Amino acid sequence: MKAYLIKRLLQIIPTLFGITVITFVIIHLAPGNPAMLKLQMGKGEGALGEKTISEQIIKQTKELYGLDKPLPVQYILWVKRIFTMDFGFSYKDHRKVWEKISERLPITIQLNIISIFLVYLIAIPCGIYSSTHEGSFADKILTLGFFFVYSLPNFWVAMLLIMLFGGGDFWDIFPVYGISSIGSETMRLLPWLLDRMWHLALPVVCLTYGGLAYLSRLTRAGMLEVIREDYVRTARAKGLSERVVIFKHAFRNALLPLITLLAFLLPAMFGGSVIIETIFSVPGMGQLGFEAVLSRDYPVIMAITAISALLTLIGLLISDILYAALDPRIKLE
Amino acid sequence: MTDPAKTLDFQILETQSELKGETPNTYWKMVSYHFKKRKLAVFGLWITIFLFFIAIFANLLASDKPILFYHQGNVYFPAFSGADKIGSFVWKDLRKTNPLIYQHVGGKDAAIVIWPLVKYSPTEYNLLEYLAPPDSRHWFGTDDSGRDVLSRMIYGARISLSVGFVAVGIALIIGIFLGALAGYFGGWTDIVISRAIEIMLTIPTFFLIIAIIAIKEGSSIYNIMVVIGLTGWMGVARFVRAEFLKLKQLDFITALRALGASHRRIIFLHMLPNAMAPVLVSAVFGIAGAILTESSLSFLGFGVQPPTPSWGEILSQSRDYIEFAWWLTVFPGFAIFMSITAYNLVGEGLRDAMDPKLFR
Numbered sequence: 300m301k302a303y304l305i306k307r308l309l310q311i312i313p314t315l316f317g318i319t320v321i322t323f324v325i326i327h328l329a330p331g332n333p334a335m336l337k338l339q340m341g342k343g344e345g346a347l348g349e350k351t352i353s354e355q356i357i358k359q360t361k362e363l364y365g366l367d368k369p370l371p372v373q374y375i376l377w378v379k380r381i382f383t384m385d386f387g388f389s390y391k392d393h394r395k396v397w398e399k400i401s402e403r404l405p406i407t408i409q410l411n412i413i414s415i416f417l418v419y420l421i422a423i424p425c426g427i428y429s430s431t432h433e434g435s436f437a438d439k440i441l442t443l444g445f446f447f448v449y450s451l452p453n454f455w456v457a458m459l460l461i462m463l464f465g466g467g468d469f470w471d472i473f474p475v476y477g478i479s480s481i482g483s484e485t486m487r488l489l490p491w492l493l494d495r496m497w498h499l500a501l502p503v504v505c506l507t508y509g510g511l512a513y514l515s516r517l518t519r520a521g522m523l524e525v526i527r528e529d530y531v532r533t534a535r536a537k538g539l540s541e542r543v544v545i546f547k548h549a550f551r552n553a554l555l556p557l558i559t560l561l562a563f564l565l566p567a568m569f570g571g572s573v574i575i576e577t578i579f580s581v582p583g584m585g586q587l588g589f590e591a592v593l594s595r596d597y598p599v600i601m602a603i604t605a606i607s608a609l610l611t612l613i614g615l616l617i618s619d620i621l622y623a624a625l626d627p628r629i630k631l632e
Numbered sequence: 633m634t635d636p637a638k639t640l641d642f643q644i645l646e647t648q649s650e651l652k653g654e655t656p657n658t659y660w661k662m663v664s665y666h667f668k669k670r671k672l673a674v675f676g677l678w679i680t681i682f683l684f685f686i687a688i689f690a691n692l693l694a695s696d697k698p699i700l701f702y703h704q705g706n707v708y709f710p711a712f713s714g715a716d717k718i719g720s721f722v723w724k725d726l727r728k729t730n731p732l733i734y735q736h737v738g739g740k741d742a743a744i745v746i747w748p749l750v751k752y753s754p755t756e757y758n759l760l761e762y763l764a765p766p767d768s769r770h771w772f773g774t775d776d777s778g779r780d781v782l783s784r785m786i787y788g789a790r791i792s793l794s795v796g797f798v799a800v801g802i803a804l805i806i807g808i809f810l811g812a813l814a815g816y817f818g819g820w821t822d823i824v825i826s827r828a829i830e831i832m833l834t835i836p837t838f839f840l841i842i843a844i845i846a847i848k849e850g851s852s853i854y855n856i857m858v859v860i861g862l863t864g865w866m867g868v869a870r871f872v873r874a875e876f877l878k879l880k881q882l883d884f885i886t887a888l889r890a891l892g893a894s895h896r897r898i899i900f901l902h903m904l905p906n907a908m909a910p911v912l913v914s915a916v917f918g919i920a921g922a923i924l925t926e927s928s929l930s931f932l933g934f935g936v937q938p939p940t941p942s943w944g945e946i947l948s949q950s951r952d953y954i955e956f957a958w959w960l961t962v963f964p965g966f967a968i969f970m971s972i973t974a975y976n977l978v979g980e981g982l983r984d985a986m987d988p989k990l991f992r
Contacts, residue, residue, distance in 0.1 A: 317831035325840075328847050446980075450973040452924055454931050455947065455965035462954055462961060570838035574928060578951075588839055589932070592846045600843050607836040615834070 407583035426518025449512030521553035673981020679974035752780035773959035802861025807868025815876025875907035920975035
């Protein structure tokens with residue numbers, strides 16, 4: 300197991316390298332360089348006139364961001380900074396980028412973990428039920444229903460939910476922005492928790508429904524394949540109860556693709572987070588990223604790209620390890 | 633006549649076509665036979681054709697000028713010439729009686745006017761009628777500048793479909809090329825390309841797209857097509873690579889090499905045509921995804937710029953008026969939903985039709 304782990308970690312290195320290259324390339328796509336843009340933005344805030352930005356200041360800013368060095372050197376500096384998690388200072392409010400991100404990251408992770416958990420909780424039983432009652436009315440309704448739900452664009456669903464449940468012409472059950480009500484700091488644990496859940500309800504629904512359809516379909520397909528296998532027939536012939544046959548024998552073998560899916564759910568969730576968090580004003584990393592893009596805050600943009608990629612890699616690693624641990628056919632050399 | 637070695641469907645098809653006098657012995661005829669058996673997939677196909685039709689004929693379906701104007705023996709086509717009036721006939725006045733396509737103007741100066749179905753252009757605004765709910769003249773209501781929503785949606789179909797097809801086209805070119813190289817040559821080429829695929833998969837795609845569009849200061853439709861294409865080739869590449877790995881083992885490839893065929897010839901003339909099946913499925917799903925991405929981008933303000941209409945852009949407007957302007961939320965969203973569903977249905981149908989395990 301240890302050897303496999305080390306081998307996997309080594310395989311990550313070229314991928315990390317590639318990520319740093321791509322993020323580096325993107326930041327230099329900007330017409331004009333970051334230093335000039337920063338100065339221009341400073342100008343915009345009414346501080347300096349055009350003629351007073353002397354060569355001196357430009358030169359200083361370039362040195363600060365290391366932009367006066369040749370590209371390869373800049374790249375090495377960038378890689379060094381990534382490893383120390385030093386992403387510099389935000390252009391917008393001059394706070395450390397890492398600080399801003401670490402404030403927001405827990406919220407996004409909360410949101411995504413709750414969603415992933417709900418996805419697995421709901422989709423797997425539905426998939427198993429569908430597969431054991433294949434062709435029945437319930438199965439057809441579930442499959443069709445999930446399929447249509449999967450095609451719903453998530454920002455549309457968000458808006459429909461706000462329209463229906465967030466205080467419009469219909470009901471006003473759920474709040475539509477923020478994650479806590481005013482005065483929530485003074486609540487005790489349980490009311491605070493309930494308040495937080497109340498606020499997160501709509502965003503979580505938006506993040507969850509897409510994964511539900513996909514996962515339940517995967518479970519159903521996997522179970523259908525497994526149920527046809529001979530060993531399931533043997534188990535039934537042995538006289539085992541149907542429940543044991545399905546859950547202990549069939550399901551375990553159908554489990555594997557579901558684990559690998561975990562790795563792909565994470566980047567999907569981050570992408571969805573951007574839109575959902577913006578619509579519902581949830582102060583998470585997605586919203587931070589969107590605001591950073593709007594205000595061309597390059598350090599934050601780069602940091603978020605790099606960190607999301609890193610988290611995705613970690614997710615891939617975890618799912619690979621789980622896969623290897625669960626499947627005895629995989630030999631770990 | 634019936635060869636028991638062949639599958640039952642193939643026997644059915646053969647008998648059917650022998651009765652008709654033709655032989656369906658191509659793979660694609662088989663695929664289309666299976667495809668047509670699933671009604672949902674065919675339904676999806678009809679919707680995609682319908683959308684295609686709307687996108688192509690948008691000018692004839694929604695315009696503030698008549699398609700045809702017949703007066704004193706002369707025929708004019710104002711929708712294409714762009715004139716606001718001809719002689720004393722001003723289109724905007726003629727429109728006031730709200731005729732349905734055919735309009736006869738009587739009196740001394742008789743004329744016949746043929747209107748398009750939606751008598752409003754997507755860019756004409758009328759601030760007196762802003763945020764009007766659907767009524768007999770504006771079938772889908774108006775937005776906050778008084779522009780007719782249905783007309784904007786018809787032209788929006790053009791944007792969505794063209795972005796979808798071009799972006800997927802770009803993704804296909806990149807993906808097929810890289811996948812073929814990786815699968816055919818193996819070794820270091822394969823390792824490098826597979827790593828590249830993995831890297832692109834780990835980076836959050838949507839965020840990357842908005843970052844690139846923002847940084848390059850360009851949200852023109854061409855930039856969007858290119859960026860979506862550049863970030864969506866990974867699935868195709870993996871499929872092509874897998875197919876090539878399978879095909880490489882076959883004897884006919886070895887024979888071709890023995891005959892001295894060049895690499896280029898083998899890849900493009902012999903292997904690629906046989907690897908197209910999963911690529912087609914991937915392309916169709918890709919179109920659905922590209923439509924979704926384009927609407928999401930327009931929703932966030934990174935899509936096509938006004939006044940070009942886009943479904944996502946109408947939806948983003950509706951955010952400000954969400955309490956009462958339900959028509960701004962429901963109709964464009966439904967259009968996006970139907971387009972995505974249609975392409976997903978076609979993709980699923982194709983996938984099931986081409987799946988060898990499902991041959992009964």
